[in-house]
Amino acid sequence: MTIRLTVNGETREFAAAPMTPLVDVLRDGLHLTGAKPVCREGFCGACMVLVDAVPTVACLTPVALVEGRDIETVEGLTSGESPTPVQAALEEHDAVQCGMCFPGMVVALTHLTTSGTCEPNRAAVKEALVGNVCRCTGYERIVDAALAVMEAGHE
Numbered sequence: 001m002t003i004r005l006t007v008n009g010e011t012r013e014f015a016a017a018p019m020t021p022l023v024d025v026l027r028d029g030l031h032l033t034g035a036k037p038v039c040r041e042g043f044c045g046a047c048m049v050l051v052d053a054v055p056t057v058a059c060l061t062p063v064a065l066v067e068g069r070d071i072e073t074v075e076g077l078t079s080g081e082s083p084t085p086v087q088a089a090l091e092e093h094d095a096v097q098c099g100m101c102f103p104g105m106v107v108a109l110t111h112l113t114t115s116g117t118c119e120p121n122r123a124a125v126k127e128a129l130v131g132n133v134c135r136c137t138g139y140e141r142i143v144d145a146a147l148a149v150m151e152a153g154h155e
């Protein structure tokens with residue numbers, strides 16, 4: 001079937017089977033490889049994107065389900081060369097992770113720091129990252145970075 005998606009502000013139309021996972025369409029069809037198919041079980045968060053501004057695991061999302069919805073991938077968070085506040089804070093705090101887990105974390109933290117739904121505190125950051133798994137490093141610097149962005153937003 002022909003599917004029409006709005007991805008990073010652009011309307012894209014292509015042929016795909018309705019149950020094709022969104023992550024495969026993004027990567028293979030649209031060449032947006034930031035979202036990674038790691039576990040394919042909705043567990044790790046490596047494939048996270050925003051659908052209508054809500055963090056969503058693209059590995060368990062059939063493409064037909066998001067037709068006509070607004071999809072933002074990690075590639076769409078920046079315009080030009082400048083990093084977003086989240087990206088800049090992660091770099092400042094030496095909180096850089098590997099290329100598998102990090103894009104999904106950036107998506108989750110962008111949602112947290114732009115939605116304005118909670119006061120800055122470590123518990124809120126940890127809760128926002130509950131669906132983003134890294135088994136090889138700690139989360140403390142990531143939490144520090146996100147907290148710095150949230151606190152700056154409340155100044």
Ligand code: FES
Pocket residue numbers: 036037038039040041042043044045046047048057058059060
């Ligand atoms: S690949 Fe989608 S949650 Fe792990």
Ligand code: FES
Pocket residue numbers: 097098099100101102133134135136137
């Ligand atoms: S999985 Fe990416 S740094 Fe651990």
